[in-house]
Amino acid sequence: MMKKHNFSAGPCILPQEVLQKASEAIVNFNGLDLSLIEISHRSADFVAVMEKAKDLALELLDLKDKGYSALFLQGGASLEFLMVPYNVLPIGGKSAYINTGTWSSKAIKEAKLLGEVVEIASSKDSNFNYIPKDYNIPDDVTYVHCTSNNTIFGTQMKEFPITDKLLVCDMSSDIFSRKLDFSQFDLIYAGAQKNMGPAGTTLVIVKDSILGKTGRQIPSMLDYQIHIDKESMYNTPAVFPVYVSMLTLEWLKNLGGVEAVEKLNDAKANLLYNEIDSNPLFKGVAKKEDRSNMNVTFVLTDDSKKQRFDELWKAAGISGINGHRSVGGYRASIYNAMPIESIQVLVDAMQAI
Amino acid sequence: MMKKHNFSAGPCILPQEVLQKASEAIVNFNGLDLSLIEISHRSADFVAVMEKAKDLALELLDLKDKGYSALFLQGGASLEFLMVPYNVLPIGGKSAYINTGTWSSKAIKEAKLLGEVVEIASSKDSNFNYIPKDYNIPDDVTYVHCTSNNTIFGTQMKEFPITDKLLVCDMSSDIFSRKLDFSQFDLIYAGAQKNMGPAGTTLVIVKDSILGKTGRQIPSMLDYQIHIDKESMYNTPAVFPVYVSMLTLEWLKNLGGVEAVEKLNDAKANLLYNEIDSNPLFKGVAKKEDRSNMNVTFVLTDDSKKQRFDELWKAAGISGINGHRSVGGYRASIYNAMPIESIQVLVDAMQAI
Numbered sequence: 001m002m003k004k005h006n007f008s009a010g011p012c013i014l015p016q017e018v019l020q021k022a023s024e025a026i027v028n029f030n031g032l033d034l035s036l037i038e039i040s041h042r043s044a045d046f047v048a049v050m051e052k053a054k055d056l057a058l059e060l061l062d063l064k065d066k067g068y069s070a071l072f073l074q075g076g077a078s079l080e081f082l083m084v085p086y087n088v089l090p091i092g093g094k095s096a097y098i099n100t101g102t103w104s105s106k107a108i109k110e111a112k113l114l115g116e117v118v119e120i121a122s123s124k125d126s127n128f129n130y131i132p133k134d135y136n137i138p139d140d141v142t143y144v145h146c147t148s149n150n151t152i153f154g155t156q157m158k159e160f161p162i163t164d165k166l167l168v169c170d171m172s173s174d175i176f177s178r179k180l181d182f183s184q185f186d187l188i189y190a191g192a193q194k195n196m197g198p199a200g201t202t203l204v205i206v207k208d209s210i211l212g213k214t215g216r217q218i219p220s221m222l223d224y225q226i227h228i229d230k231e232s233m234y235n236t237p238a239v240f241p242v243y244v245s246m247l248t249l250e251w252l253k254n255l256g257g258v259e260a261v262e263k264l265n266d267a268k269a270n271l272l273y274n275e276i277d278s279n280p281l282f283k284g285v286a287k288k289e290d291r292s293n294m295n296v297t298f299v300l301t302d303d304s305k306k307q308r309f310d311e312l313w314k315a316a317g318i319s320g321i322n323g324h325r326s327v328g329g330y331r332a333s334i335y336n337a338m339p340i341e342s343i344q345v346l347v348d349a350m351q352a353i
Numbered sequence: 354m355m356k357k358h359n360f361s362a363g364p365c366i367l368p369q370e371v372l373q374k375a376s377e378a379i380v381n382f383n384g385l386d387l388s389l390i391e392i393s394h395r396s397a398d399f400v401a402v403m404e405k406a407k408d409l410a411l412e413l414l415d416l417k418d419k420g421y422s423a424l425f426l427q428g429g430a431s432l433e434f435l436m437v438p439y440n441v442l443p444i445g446g447k448s449a450y451i452n453t454g455t456w457s458s459k460a461i462k463e464a465k466l467l468g469e470v471v472e473i474a475s476s477k478d479s480n481f482n483y484i485p486k487d488y489n490i491p492d493d494v495t496y497v498h499c500t501s502n503n504t505i506f507g508t509q510m511k512e513f514p515i516t517d518k519l520l521v522c523d524m525s526s527d528i529f530s531r532k533l534d535f536s537q538f539d540l541i542y543a544g545a546q547k548n549m550g551p552a553g554t555t556l557v558i559v560k561d562s563i564l565g566k567t568g569r570q571i572p573s574m575l576d577y578q579i580h581i582d583k584e585s586m587y588n589t590p591a592v593f594p595v596y597v598s599m600l601t602l603e604w605l606k607n608l609g610g611v612e613a614v615e616k617l618n619d620a621k622a623n624l625l626y627n628e629i630d631s632n633p634l635f636k637g638v639a640k641k642e643d644r645s646n647m648n649v650t651f652v653l654t655d656d657s658k659k660q661r662f663d664e665l666w667k668a669a670g671i672s673g674i675n676g677h678r679s680v681g682g683y684r685a686s687i688y689n690a691m692p693i694e695s696i697q698v699l700v701d702a703m704q705a706i
Contacts, residue, residue, distance in 0.1 A: 010393070026372055037367065075574055199592045
């Protein structure tokens with residue numbers, strides 16, 4: 001059977017060898033004659049999975065032995081929108097948010113439940129097609145929150161705020177895709193379902209020293225310190241999503257880590273953006289300097305070609321490239337596991353109109 | 354390969370045919386040539402899974418078209434401990450809890466963050482080896498909370514409070530295992546990882562009319578009404594755990610539903626309890642009238658036989674029967690998917706000492 005070219009924005013493509021191993025573990029895990037999903041999460045076999053997943057996450061971000069903890073929690077980035085202020089914002093405190101789209105807006109909404117939010121910059125004025133770079137960080141905020149990549153609009157931050165406040169970043173859609181100095185962040189969170197694994201687990205990387213300073217009574221399940229103390233097993237974790245995340249991080253390490261995959265990602269993005277810029281039938285949505293290497297948004301310049309183009313890419317085995325309803329057009333999500341060959345297939349379809 | 358006899362308390366045994374289908378869906382779901390875990394949760398194929406899972410849950414509990422909604426959320430029962438008071442307890446309100454063990458105690462701890470909790474009964478005085486039945490429900494509480502089955506201590510409620518207050522029940526470890534009048538409850542929640550599926554999703558069944566009456570500002574991810582309005586897709590759900598839950602509920606329906614499985618569960622529990630009661634080397638932990646049909650707790654009456662018994666059950670391919678550290682001895686969890694043949698293997702080992 002021909003493997004589809006899966007450009008889905010998330011949940012999205014995962015490495016084929018990861019899917020194969022995950023499938024096998026469902027019937028027989030570690031040669032135990034038991035399924036991964038029917039053994040105790042307290043068993044030595046699963047505890048080793050959780051430990052390895054946390055360890056690989058820190059290692060790949062070059063944050064091992066630097067005072068950070070890694071957690072695999074439930075609830076997606078959407079629950080982190082609430083957990084961040086719960087754990088970091090003092091009672092009566094203020095926070096600063098850079099609004100670069102849907103996800104930032106949702107983060108702001110939850111933070112407002114716990115304190116004053118200063119929206120220090122926003123690109124809402126042009127439907128979030130750029131990253132605002134001109135802002136001042138008030139002196140009385142505890143932390144600055146940003147979203148590194150915007151799946152819907154196809155923008156990506158290339159530079160991050162330089163500040164003496166805590167720096168918090170939602171990296172759901174580009175974590176593990178490029179080299180950054182991750183130690184500039186105090187708190188990073190990411191839903192797994194882009195570059196890391198299946199839906200159902202969320203990676204949180206937190207600098208230990210920032211916790212315990214809010215004066216708040218934090219509900220147990222929302223308290224990072226409780227999860228750290230219980231080694232990410234305060235309650236039954238999402239066993240399968242954590243296991244597949246571990247497999248994917250292992251795959252990435254074997255590939256050469258974040259630096260190696262960044263080179264591949266650059267080549268993939270260049271191939272597609274070059275076609276968008278050189279083909280008069282297409283136009284990019286995001287401002288050039290803020291273009292995402294993960295989610296490539298583009299539109300047809302001639303709507304009468306839509307039917308023909310849609311037929312072409314469907315015939316080529318491409319799926320998942322319809323744009324988000326708030327942007328329209330097309331969105332090709334080209335995460336870590338996407339081979340450049342699939343992008344060539346898309347480029348071929350763009351050229352064949 | 355010999356299939357193990359898996360008595361794990363949770364995550365636990367699932368039907369073999371469910372594991373097989375789940376394994377296949379990881380490499381090719383619905384004949385799409387795509388993995389279940391790499392397609393969009395908004396795709397028609399996955400939306401159908403979510404709808405079917407919710408529908409089967411209501412159907413099997415005989416709650417269809419009776420004003421209830423079903424949700425598949427993240428965070429486990431532990432997050433529900435917080436969500437219940439957030440969604441049901443008015444500001445300044447009081448709630449009543451029956452404390453039957455570890456899980457009730459944790460539920461009480463979270464509820465206290467949002468209002469006054471009256472612990473109307475507790476069996477803590479004898480390490481939770483019975484279900485307290487003598488209690489008064491104060492007139493000024495909004496709801497009464499109970500835990501239907503206690504995995505750790507091996508007790509199970511046979512009768513539920515009769516009250517004009519809202520009735521809330523944590524059914525994590527015995528939902529779908531026996532016939533009850535489920536319409537006596539206003540709110541039921543259950544982590545999937547016992548009778549329903551793998552860890553990572555939580556079923557919530559809520560009577561629509563009880564919501565929206567607290568006067569509280571509820572964070573989005575903790576708000577049942579938001580999840581209902583978004584059809585359990587407010588954010589990306591735990592795709593794989595929901596899918597496997599759907600498969601398990603389908604398996605249960607084909608088996609004849611809750612009534613049919615209850616007969617099998619009764620036969621299984623009787624076989625094991627009869628051996629415990631007739632074999633002088635063993636003694637049950639829970640009070641007879643409160644014995645759980647899901648988790649059978651027992652100890653050796655002669656500790657010198659421990660090594661011999663442990664060798665016997667291990668040699669027979671049995672796993673997961675060590676008791677919880679707070680009780681000791683043994684715990685055989687005999688959930689829906691456990692065949693009676695496996696229990697016979699355990700009984701044989703008990704007789705062979």
